[in-house]
Amino acid sequence: xxxxxxxKFVQRYxxxxxxxxxxxxxxxxxxxxxxxxxxxxxNRPFYWSFxxxxxxxxxxxxxxLVTDKQKYETSINNGGSGNGAAAAPxxxxxxxxxxxxxxxxxxxxxxxxxxxxxxxxxxxGSRKLEQLFESAKGGGSYVCLFQEPDKRGxxxxxxxxxxxxxxxxxxxxxxxDQKREEIYSIGVSLATGQHIEQFHDxxxxxxxxxxxxxxxxxxxxxxxxxxxAAMIEQTMERRLKSxxxxxAVSAAVRLQDELNTIEHYYDPLIQSAEEExxxxxxxxxxxxxxxxxxxxxxxxAVSAINCGIFHLQGIR
Amino acid sequence: MHSTTNxxxxxxxxxxxxxxxxxxxxxxxxxxxxxHNLQERADRNGPWDDWTMYQLAIEAEQSKLISSFDDLQCMxxxxxxxxxxxxxxxxxxxxxxxxxxxxxxxxxxxxxTIEAGLVLKEYMVRGLVRRAxxxxxxxxxxxxxxxxxxxxxxxxxxxxxxxxxQYDVVVASIDTAKRDPHRDILLGQDYDILIIDxxxxxxxxxxxxxxxxxxxxxxxxxxxxxTPVQNNMDELYNLITLLKPGQLGGQSDFAANFVVDxxxxxxxxxxxxxxxxxxxxxxxxxxxxQFTKRIVRNIELSLSPEEQAxxxxxxxFVRERYDESGGDLSSMLxxxxxxxxxxxxxxxxFLTLVNMFKKTSEDSPVRAKIWQLVEVIKGIQxxxxxxxxxxxxxxxxxxVIIFTEYRATQEYLLQYLRSQQIxxxxxxxxxxxxxxxxxxxxxxxxxxxxxxxxxGGEGINLQFxxxxxxxxxxxxxxxxxxxxxxxxxxxxxxxxxxxxxxxLGTIEEHIVGLLHEKINLFELVIGELDHxxxxxxKKDGSIEQKLAKxxxxxxxxxxxxKRIDDLGNSISRVKEEVxxxxxxxxxxxxxxxxxxxxxxxxxxx
Numbered sequence: 073x074x075x076x077x078x079x080k081f082v083q084r085y086x087x088x089x090x091x092x093x094x095x096x097x098x099x100x101x102x103x104x105x106x107x108x109x110x111x112x113x114x115n116r117p118f119y120w121s122f123x124x125x126x127x128x129x130x131x132x133x134x135x136x137l138v139t140d141k142q143k144y145e146t147s148i149n150n151g152g153s154g155n156g157a158a159a160a161p162x163x164x165x166x167x168x169x170x171x172x173x174x175x176x177x178x179x180x181x182x183x184x185x186x187x188x189x190x191x192x193x194x195x196x197g198s199r200k201l202e203q204l205f206e207s208a209k210g211g212g213s214y215v216c217l218f219q220e221p222d223k224r225g226x227x228x229x230x231x232x233x234x235x236x237x238x239x240x241x242x243x244x245x246x247x248x249d250q251k252r253e254e255i256y257s258i259g260v261s262l263a264t265g266q267h268i269e270q271f272h273d274x275x276x277x278x279x280x281x282x283x284x285x286x287x288x289x290x291x292x293x294x295x296x297x298x299x300x301a302a303m304i305e306q307t308m309e310r311r312l313k314s315x316x317x318x319x320a321v322s323a324a325v326r327l328q329d330e331l332n333t334i335e336h337y338y339d340p341l342i343q344s345a346e347e348e349x350x351x352x353x354x355x356x357x358x359x360x361x362x363x364x365x366x367x368x369x370x371x372x373a374v375s376a377i378n379c380g381i382f383h384l385q386g387i388r
Numbered sequence: 389m390h391s392t393t394n395x396x397x398x399x400x401x402x403x404x405x406x407x408x409x410x411x412x413x414x415x416x417x418x419x420x421x422x423x424h425n426l427q428e429r430a431d432r433n434g435p436w437d438d439w440t441m442y443q444l445a446i447e448a449e450q451s452k453l454i455s456s457f458d459d460l461q462c463m464x465x466x467x468x469x470x471x472x473x474x475x476x477x478x479x480x481x482x483x484x485x486x487x488x489x490x491x492x493x494x495x496x497x498x499x500x501t502i503e504a505g506l507v508l509k510e511y512m513v514r515g516l517v518r519r520a521x522x523x524x525x526x527x528x529x530x531x532x533x534x535x536x537x538x539x540x541x542x543x544x545x546x547x548x549x550x551x552x553x554q555y556d557v558v559v560a561s562i563d564t565a566k567r568d569p570h571r572d573i574l575l576g577q578d579y580d581i582l583i584i585d586x587x588x589x590x591x592x593x594x595x596x597x598x599x600x601x602x603x604x605x606x607x608x609x610x611x612x613x614x615t616p617v618q619n620n621m622d623e624l625y626n627l628i629t630l631l632k633p634g635q636l637g638g639q640s641d642f643a644a645n646f647v648v649d650x651x652x653x654x655x656x657x658x659x660x661x662x663x664x665x666x667x668x669x670x671x672x673x674x675x676x677x678q679f680t681k682r683i684v685r686n687i688e689l690s691l692s693p694e695e696q697a698x699x700x701x702x703x704x705f706v707r708e709r710y711d712e713s714g715g716d717l718s719s720m721l722x723x724x725x726x727x728x729x730x731x732x733x734x735x736x737x738f739l740t741l742v743n744m745f746k747k748t749s750e751d752s753p754v755r756a757k758i759w760q761l762v763e764v765i766k767g768i769q770x771x772x773x774x775x776x777x778x779x780x781x782x783x784x785x786x787x788v789i790i791f792t793e794y795r796a797t798q799e800y801l802l803q804y805l806r807s808q809q810i811x812x813x814x815x816x817x818x819x820x821x822x823x824x825x826x827x828x829x830x831x832x833x834x835x836x837x838x839x840x841x842x843x844g845g846e847g848i849n850l851q852f853x854x855x856x857x858x859x860x861x862x863x864x865x866x867x868x869x870x871x872x873x874x875x876x877x878x879x880x881x882x883x884x885x886x887x888x889x890x891x892l893g894t895i896e897e898h899i900v901g902l903l904h905e906k907i908n909l910f911e912l913v914i915g916e917l918d919h920x921x922x923x924x925x926k927k928d929g930s931i932e933q934k935l936a937k938x939x940x941x942x943x944x945x946x947x948x949x950k951r952i953d954d955l956g957n958s959i960s961r962v963k964e965e966v967x968x969x970x971x972x973x974x975x976x977x978x979x980x981x982x983x984x985x986x987x988x989x990x991x992x993x
Binding site: 073077081084085087088089195196197198199204205208209211212213214215216217238240241243245246247249250251252253254255257272276280282297298301305308309312313317319320321323324326330333334335336337338340341356359360362363366367368370371372373374375376377378379380381 | 408413437444456458466602603638
């Protein structure tokens with residue numbers, strides 16, 4: 073993600089979590105967080121459990137989110153935007169802040185809410201952006217959506233047929249002592265069992281709403297979720313079988329080499345050991361073997377990033 | 389009528405995960421927890437998440453996707469960090485050729501910590517490491533925590549209490565870790581990676597440290613040491629056995645194949661090859677690391693008549709006490725401090741005298757004598773050294789660090805410089821981490837002068853400054869070296885100017901002479917002093933004590949000079965020994981070590 077993409081991402085996140093944007097530029101946002109975003113981003117579990125237990129009105133934090141540090145600082149130095157609370161901290165503030173941050177670890181927030189608006193750099197790889205990612209994942213795991221019907225095509229007395237689809241975004245991890253990943257999006261019609269690949273991209277072309285539109289009827293499901301999931305697994309498995317497995321073959325060779333090496337080390341050791349020590353050495357040998365398997369054993373793991381039930385126009 | 393949709397989703401709950409054979413060498417595992425959760429929500433008709441968040445979640449995953457086995461992904465998440473080229477290539481080799489088990493044996497100062505940090509970060513980014521245990525000497529714990537947090541954005545935490553072990557990335561001292569109750573906690577864990585700094589301390593199989601580390605369960609493992617072999621070949625064998633038992637064969641194979649004598653290897657080529665699969669050693673280029681120069685100036689000063697009077701008074705006071713004690717050295721050491729303090733500031737002496745006064749019994753005649761000294765102090769109006777310091781500061785018109793041994797002198801200098809319109813900040817060992825950092829930041833920013841009583845301590849890197857004034861000198865040469873090392877290190881782009889203030893006709897003159905002329909302290913290769921002192925002290929005891937003894941026992945100035953010369957000579961002898969020994973003893977091992985794959989790095993700061 074470059075700065076622009078990060079900026080766009082942050083904007084959509086803030087809007088969808090109902091944060092109040094006090095001020096923004098292409099390089100920053102000054103926001104008053106919504107309770108929902110505050111819970112996920114400010115590391116204040118004790119505060120929030122206090123609010124939950126007492127029912128007190130929550131006081132959410134404001135934050136200065138900088139998405140393009142260079143641009144933001146140039147604009148500040150040119151006396152551009154950034155007045156009031158969002159003003160760039162003076163160098164002395166910054167030094168004090170840096171020292172505070174170091175002695176307290178990375179807990180921003182609670183300590184100086186009242187003092188000034190904490191500033192966060194949101195570059196790719198930064199911890200705050202990672203928190204946004206986590207928050208998005210936590211709040212975007214399971215959906216149930218309906219396609220909005222074409223306005224033109226609607227006949228007031230005619231009901232449009234919809235099909236329910238199971239859509240899943242899968243992450244496939246190919247791992248041994250090294251690792252790579254793929255993302256795979258697949259949809260299965262619960263009416264007919266047919267499946268579509270790159271399902272997520274298709275969804276992005278549609279307008280989706282959580283509410284059931286009027287004059288719509290949904291085709292009877294012939295396939296259970298369980299069945300559909302099994303079909304997805306089969307499809308994935310078939311597909312993955314055709315992959316290049318050289319990585320796994322060479323990892324298996326490395327694994328065997330390593331096992332041989334330690335066998336060569338431990339075998340004579342165990343044989344020549346005195347009776348009272350033998351068990352301990354044997355145990356250590358087992359531990360080493362397990363470590364090596366843990367390290368090298370080639371494996372493929374498939375898990376879902378998120379999934380949902382999508383009701384789409386037409387019967388397919 | 390539409391509510392019927394939900395009923396059709398009903399189904400039995402699936403198992404959480406299944407595993408099947410996908411290929412002769414690889415199983416496939418399907419995680420089905422998502423299906424379980426989706427089913428549950430379908431049955432209850434909610435709660436459902438937001439469509440935009442759903443899209444953001446997948447975009448986040450796409451941006452983090454690890455699309456290939458063998459590139460270095462972590463760099464794109466560290467935009468502000470530029471490791472050196474040899475550090476990157478070392479990290480790559482550990483990841484791709486050594487499968488994450490390696491000895492990082494770079495020579496001092498080439499950044500082993502950075503290399504380990506890169507490897508750790510890469511594994512974390514790839515999701516291959518979550519739990520990491522980093523064992524280091526106690527004095528380096530905080531430095532590691534800071535480097536990992538600041539340079540690598542890794543939330544590492546310093547181990548403080550028992551519950552700290554629950555965190556994912558913990559830095560701890562090995563001596564704490566191996567003790568109860570920590571020991572059992574650690575042995576009960578599976579660590580994705582274990583990193584050990586200063587790993588040469590694990591050279592002996594019989595130590596509890598070695599046995600403890602050997603029992604830890606880990607997937608990847610990095611051992612960091614600049615000196616994988618110090619004395620004999622077995623050390624090397626033991627170290628590698630921690631990492632990969634059998635890599636050099638069984639103990640007897642190793643002895644038969646690679647060892648002539650415990651210090652002399654054979655079949656060097658094969659040994660080197662075998663080592664190259666588990667060890668990377670980057671070396672300084674032929675010219676050594678291109679450190680900038682140290683320019684040392686001894687500034688000789690004459691005490692003002694008032695100061696000289698105090699020095700003489702204190703000297704005879706000390707001598708009297710020594711004679712009274714009948715030559716009992718141990719109780720006299722603190723007295724010698726008095727003489728050194730006179731050379732620093734009247735404030736320093738005064739404080740010590742007041743404390744001494746309080747400790748002396750009320751009817752003791754010594755009390756009156758102490759009081760006489762205090763009277764002499766009152767006569768002193770100016771500090772010769774401080775005035776000289778002021779003129780040096782004006783002359784260089786640049787940032788400068790002033791080191792002193794005494795708190796009282798530090799306070800005095802702060803005031804004095806303030807009265808001269810110079811912005812100065814203090815730094816001392818007793819400050820907590822946050823305050824130290826703050827002082828460092830102030831010095832980097834507004835203050836022209838840092839006045840420090842402590843040179844050791846972790847993590848103060850002051851490469852942006854290249855002037856040091858030794859207001860007074862410690863008697864322990866290692867501490868002098870530490871002072872200079874704060875400034876004269878990798879990353880220093882200027883020649884470093886060192887000014888030693890030295891009052892003539894005092895003990896100080898002898899000390900400067902010893903350190904500068906005899907030990908040639910200021911021009912030693914980094915790391916060499918360590919070696920020499922260790923050797924010297926094993927034989928003769930600490931230099932500080934020897935100096936104090938010479939001070940007290942010497943009848944007159946020329947006797948003192950002779951004693952200090954003797955001391956200098958015996959240090960010189962050790963130095964020659966050390967230098968001469970190296971090629972005889974360990975040349976063959978070192979030849980092997982030096983041909984271990986790695987780069988020759990010309991570091992031009």
